[in-house]
Amino acid sequence: MLLVEFEPVIDPVVNERVIALAARLRERRARGVRDVAPGYCTVGIHFDPLQTDLAALEAAIAAEAAVVAALAEVPPRPPIEIGVSYGGDDGPDLDAVAAFAGCAPSEVIERHAARTYRVYMLGFVPGFAYMGRVDASIAAPRHRVPRERVPAGSVGIAGEQTGVYPVASPGGWQLIGRTACVMFDPDRAQPSLLAPGDLVRFVPLQGQPR
Amino acid sequence: MTLGSLEIVRPGLLTSVQDLGRHGQQALGVPVAGPMDAFSHRLANQLVGNDADAATLEVTLIGPEIVIEADTTIAIAGAVFEVACDGRAVPMDASFDVRRGQRLKFGRVVQGARAYIGIAGGVLTPSVLGSRATHLVSRMGGLNGRALMAGDRLPVRARTIPGPLRKAAGLTLPTGGRARLRVVPGPQDAWFHADAIKTMSGVSFRISPRSNRMGYRLQGPPLPRVRDGELISEPVGMGAIQVPGAGEPILLMADRQTAGGYPKIGHVISADLPLAGQLAPGDFIEFILCSRREAVAALIARERQLLRYAGMRSAS
Numbered sequence: 001m002l003l004v005e006f007e008p009v010i011d012p013v014v015n016e017r018v019i020a021l022a023a024r025l026r027e028r029r030a031r032g033v034r035d036v037a038p039g040y041c042t043v044g045i046h047f048d049p050l051q052t053d054l055a056a057l058e059a060a061i062a063a064e065a066a067v068v069a070a071l072a073e074v075p076p077r078p079p080i081e082i083g084v085s086y087g088g089d090d091g092p093d094l095d096a097v098a099a100f101a102g103c104a105p106s107e108v109i110e111r112h113a114a115r116t117y118r119v120y121m122l123g124f125v126p127g128f129a130y131m132g133r134v135d136a137s138i139a140a141p142r143h144r145v146p147r148e149r150v151p152a153g154s155v156g157i158a159g160e161q162t163g164v165y166p167v168a169s170p171g172g173w174q175l176i177g178r179t180a181c182v183m184f185d186p187d188r189a190q191p192s193l194l195a196p197g198d199l200v201r202f203v204p205l206q207g208q209p210r
Numbered sequence: 211m212t213l214g215s216l217e218i219v220r221p222g223l224l225t226s227v228q229d230l231g232r233h234g235q236q237a238l239g240v241p242v243a244g245p246m247d248a249f250s251h252r253l254a255n256q257l258v259g260n261d262a263d264a265a266t267l268e269v270t271l272i273g274p275e276i277v278i279e280a281d282t283t284i285a286i287a288g289a290v291f292e293v294a295c296d297g298r299a300v301p302m303d304a305s306f307d308v309r310r311g312q313r314l315k316f317g318r319v320v321q322g323a324r325a326y327i328g329i330a331g332g333v334l335t336p337s338v339l340g341s342r343a344t345h346l347v348s349r350m351g352g353l354n355g356r357a358l359m360a361g362d363r364l365p366v367r368a369r370t371i372p373g374p375l376r377k378a379a380g381l382t383l384p385t386g387g388r389a390r391l392r393v394v395p396g397p398q399d400a401w402f403h404a405d406a407i408k409t410m411s412g413v414s415f416r417i418s419p420r421s422n423r424m425g426y427r428l429q430g431p432p433l434p435r436v437r438d439g440e441l442i443s444e445p446v447g448m449g450a451i452q453v454p455g456a457g458e459p460i461l462l463m464a465d466r467q468t469a470g471g472y473p474k475i476g477h478v479i480s481a482d483l484p485l486a487g488q489l490a491p492g493d494f495i496e497f498i499l500c501s502r503r504e505a506v507a508a509l510i511a512r513e514r515q516l517l518r519y520a521g522m523r524s525a526s
Contacts, residue, residue: 001447001477003397008442022237037236037445039469044445046233049480049506050513122239123443123469125348129239130443167348184238186338186350192238 002045004061010132014041015120017068019197024064030057038196040120040130079116079199082164082179084155086112086204090178093140097157097174100140109204111135112176117162119198127166127184129194134160146172153178155202162202177202212368214280214310216267216333218358222316223272224423227333227352227364228326228464229265232341236445236468243343243351246324246423246464247487249381250288252516254328257285257305259371264332265342267358269325271490273316274358276327278308280368283330285375289322289383289488304376310368322383322488331367345465346423381484381515387493388414391482392500392508393451398441398473402453406433407499410475414494418458421491423465427458428495433475443471449478449486451497461486461495481508 004021006014015038022038025045032052037044047057086109087094098105117131134157142158147170150156154165156173165171166183183193194200218225228251231244245251245268252262267274273291278284285305286293293300296312302325308314314327335342335353344352353362395407415430433453446452450462452472461478462470463486478486479500489495500508 001445001450003444005397010442034233035236035242037468039444040442042442042444044236044447044469046236046445046447049509121443121469122237123467124239125467126235126238126240126350169347191235191240191339196237 002047002057002061004043004045004065006041008041010040010120012074012118013072015118016074016197017071018043020068020071021061021064022196024067025061028060030060033057038121077199079201080194081201081203082155082181083205084113084177084179084202086177091155091176093174094176097138097140097176101138103137108138108176111138112157112162113202113204117200119194119196119200121196122192122194125165125167125169126186127192127194129163129183129198129200131162131200132160134162136160140174142172142174146170150175151178153180153183155179212280213334214278214282214366214368216329216364216366217277217279218274218360218362218364219277219313220275221358221360221362222269222274224270225274225358226268226344226346227265227335227342227358228268228344229332229342230263231343231464232339232345232351235339239468240339240350241345241348241465241468242448243341243345244464245326245487247288247326247381247484249484249512249516250324250487251326253303253377254285254287254326255332256516257287257303257375257377258283258328258330259375260328260330260332264328265335266329267327267333269316269327271319271323273319273325275313275315277311277313279310280366281308281310281370282366282368283307283370283373284314285328286325287328288325288381290320291325292317292320301376305371305373307370307373321385323490323493324487329366330369330371334365334367347465381488384485384488384493387490388496389485389489389493390496390498391486392479392505393476393497394479394500394502394505395476396474399475401435401437401473402475403434403436406435406475409433411497411499414496415459417489417491417493417495419491423463425463425466426461426486426489426495428461429458433459435473441471441473443469446470446474447477449480449483450474451476451478463487479505479508481505481512484512
């Protein structure tokens with residue numbers, strides 16, 4: 001794997017360049033390249049060393065990196081809305097996050113739902129999007145001992161990151177709510193609801209049966 | 211095309227459907243999976259006339275018992291097991307014909323950890339996102355995304371190939387539970403004390419019992435860092451050696467996640483990953499540093515080995 005490293009920061013513009021570089025490299029369909037995966041501030045290029053002209057690939061990366069370096073802002077795009085049932089059994093850590101923040105649980109919901117988040121990258125399991133940034137006042141650290149099983153659709157906070165568990169899995173994030181949105185379905189034309197660079201808003205659901 | 215099936219009587223310790231993996235969607239967090247020893251997977255396919263990407267069964271340490279409900283051709287490559295078909299011993303690394311209703315029974319493992327059962331036409335479980343590979347954690351691919359269980363039936367073609375095919379020798383399997391794996395440093399080798407790289411290449415690491423298809427936890431001397439702080443999560447590949455702040459280094463294997471947040475001191479070279487796939491908990495790894503140029507040369511040598519045996523007819 002080749003790793004292209006940008007400035008090591010979590011920043012929307014840097015991430016926008018990363019995603020653009022990954023897309024441009026993918027479009028080139030260079031022989032031997034199996035996959036191009038963007039991170040927060042890095043691009044991983046998975047290749048078959050025997051099928052790949054490494055010098056040509058490195059030249060292509062340099063050329064495309066120069067193009068994306070010109071990106072200076074993130075173009076506006078409409079946010080994807082995710083309905084969330086906060087608290088109770090759906091969000092067992094809501095009260096703990098409120099205690100961390102020194103505010104009422106309703107205030108945690110308000111602060112979490114007030115922001116538009118950016119999907120920086122996906123990982124952990126298929127369709128799991130790392131989103132930021134969460135309001136620092138509610139940025140509770142993850143549990144020291146992860147839960148054995150977090151239900152699918154759980155919405156969590158880990159420091160200044162927020163995310164949704166696509167499938168039931170072990171997990172250490174602070175769970176504040178749950179969504180009925182299907183985050184990942186391999187049979188859909190677009191398997192993942194979220195892709196790198198997407199914008200997301202969480203919308204509190206009031207008294208809706210799930 | 212006539213269809214048949216493989217009926218799993220006993221699944222063994224961990225038997226799963228694998229092809230070359232689910233490439234192309236790591237941007238969405240979709241892990242690659244695939245064989246722990248891709249060389250032996252490909253060899254098993256070659257011996258039954260399949261493409262390299264056809265699905266095989268990966269067998270781990272304790273093999274299965276399978277009734278073959280098809281007239282077909284089978285080959286077993288990788289770890290050396292004692293295997294019998296209706297009570298008669300079958301050879302490793304060679305193809306053999308099986309009649310409908312015959313019973314393939316794995317006995318003791320003699321050397322290595324994982325064998326691959328290639329079957330003419332491949333295992334025909336449904337393809338998910340372009341691959342039949344089983345990823346256990348995300349429950350994707352294979353048969354319902356899980357290891358095989360008693361009573362499972364796997365669809366296969368009923369087809370024999372003109373044969374038999376055999377190879378003279380394959381992968382030199384690790385002996386005595388010990389393998390030497392070549393490592394290219396990076397990308398975060400500068401985060402570690404200069405002695406850490408030397409330490410790493412001078413001692414044996416033991417594979418912890420808390421190891422699986424995702425990765426091997428390695429027990430050995432500490433690899434001290436010169437740089438603190440957190441790494442921002444980044445894409446990772448098979449063979450990466452991650453070093454958590456406190457704790458055991460982890461060699462990432464077939465079922466690795468697509469990204470990781472621990473600094474990586476180096477990568478096991480592609481040519482040696484099949485050897486890593488033949489190790490089990492309790493086995494030992496010695497790392498040897500090498501250059502990128504050596505890594506490519508070693509991979510070419512490994513590929514030539516595979517080509518040399520392709521299509522060689524047994525002298526019978």
